Amino acid sequence: MQGQKIPATVITGFLGAGKTTMIRHLLSKADGRRIALIVNEFGDLGVDGDVLKGCGAENCTEDDIVELTNGCICCTVADDFIPTMEKLLDRDEKPDHIVIETSGLALPQPLVAAFNWPGIKPRVTVDGVITVVDSAAVADGRFAEDHERLDAQRRDDDALDHESPLEELFEDQLTAADLIVLNKADLIDDTRLEAVRSDVAVRSKRSPAMVTAKGGEVPPAVLLGLGMESEADIANRKSHHERAHDAAHEAGEDHHHDHDEFDSFVVEAGAIADPDRFIEQLKSIISDHDVLRLKGFADVPGKPMRLVIQAVGTRIDSYFDRPWSVGEVRGSRLVVIGLHDIDKSTIETAIRQAAGG
Numbered sequence: 001m002q003g004q005k006i007p008a009t010v011i012t013g014f015l016g017a018g019k020t021t022m023i024r025h026l027l028s029k030a031d032g033r034r035i036a037l038i039v040n041e042f043g044d045l046g047v048d049g050d051v052l053k054g055c056g057a058e059n060c061t062e063d064d065i066v067e068l069t070n071g072c073i074c075c076t077v078a079d080d081f082i083p084t085m086e087k088l089l090d091r092d093e094k095p096d097h098i099v100i101e102t103s104g105l106a107l108p109q110p111l112v113a114a115f116n117w118p119g120i121k122p123r124v125t126v127d128g129v130i131t132v133v134d135s136a137a138v139a140d141g142r143f144a145e146d147h148e149r150l151d152a153q154r155r156d157d158d159a160l161d162h163e164s165p166l167e168e169l170f171e172d173q174l175t176a177a178d179l180i181v182l183n184k185a186d187l188i189d190d191t192r193l194e195a196v197r198s199d200v201a202v203r204s205k206r207s208p209a210m211v212t213a214k215g216g217e218v219p220p221a222v223l224l225g226l227g228m229e230s231e232a233d234i235a236n237r238k239s240h241h242e243r244a245h246d247a248a249h250e251a252g253e254d255h256h257h258d259h260d261e262f263d264s265f266v267v268e269a270g271a272i273a274d275p276d277r278f279i280e281q282l283k284s285i286i287s288d289h290d291v292l293r294l295k296g297f298a299d300v301p302g303k304p305m306r307l308v309i310q311a312v313g314t315r316i317d318s319y320f321d322r323p324w325s326v327g328e329v330r331g332s333r334l335v336v337i338g339l340h341d342i343d344k345s346t347i348e349t350a351i352r353q354a355a356g357g
């Protein structure tokens with residue numbers, strides 16, 4: 001039965017874990033297999049889709065990449081994801097495989113459940129859910145909340161009924177996985193990597209396979225063809241939210257899910273004359289204001305190419321990816337993501353000042 005359905009791989013993982021990097025690698029090694037990509041991002045700037053379109057893979061052209069930037073995919077399943085999927089499945093030239101990159105803040109569970117919808121179920125199946133992990137961030141304790149502090153907060157505030165939003169989401173993404181990729185293994189030594197492996201194994205409520213990777217380099221044969229039919233097994237992958245929802249339902253209460261623990265905004269920064277200096281200043285801004293993720297494109301005067309800037313915490317990569325196109329307005333646009341109380345106006349002013357040098 002599954003042989004007649006188009007396989008779809010769901011790639012999830014927290015902000016900046018390396019999902020897009022892994023997909024780029026996958027496309028470069030796909031050996032003629034026609035892959036359609038659905039890319040979902042948190043924030044109003046479609047950076048991932050743009051980076052993937054820029055990679056020029058023959059088996060995945062611009063037409064094969066659909067961007068869903070209308071909020072996190074888990075909250076827009078009915079309005080965005082299902083119609084997009086139906087359109088993709090109605091095309092004359094069907095893809096051999098569909099890859100879906102969720103936003104770094106998405107809960108994969110509602111997306112996997114959507115594969116049981118009547119219009120979708122007969123035509124496509126979830127080949128596997130792959131969760132990409134930033135091993136260095138885990139080793140640095142980014143998702144390990146201070147439980148004593150949280151317990152004290154809960155004692156002071158009855159309304160606080162959940163763990164830290166970062167930790168909860170991280171665990172939900174692990175629990176959904178059929179395969180976990182411990183990425184960024186280049187940034188930590190073997191001892192720390194083994195500690196990350198144990199930590200991840202404990203946090204996942206199931207026991208998925210794990211592989212390690214550097215630069216998202218995982219052979220396509222490992223990622224595709226898992227044949228898991230994950231949509232048939234959603235009851236075993238429940239998120240914290242779903243468990244809380246079940247408990248609230250039993251207690252006759254309502255439990256609401258949204259992403260209001262997180263916020264994002266776009267900064268338009270003008271031309272950046274001295275990128276090295278700008279990046280140094282960005283590091284301070286990011287650490288002063290607890291920015292979780294910052295990414296986008298910058299205009300460097302005198303350079304024909306646009307500069308990609310990618311920050312995950314204070315670790316920042318930058319590279320020129322492609323020439324500015326004819327008619328394209330040069331400019332610097334950066335999306336900033338943080339917790340809900342992030343200080344937008346101060347950060348915006350600081351980034352603009354840093355850009356102006």
Ligand SMILES: Nc1nc2c(ncn2[C@@H]2O[C@H](COP(=O)(O)OP(=O)(O)OP(=O)(O)O)[C@@H](O)[C@H]2O)c(=O)[nH]1
Pocket residue numbers: 013014015016017018019020021022048103104105183184185186187213214215216293310311312316317
């Ligand atoms: N050192 C190192 N950097 C990596 C690795 N994988 C990805 N990166 C870098 O990490 C940053 C984020 O990578 P992305 O692939 O954009 O991460 P993502 O998970 O798609 O990010 P979001 O979609 O924003 O959640 C980029 O600067 C990558 O170059 C790795 O294995 N090692």
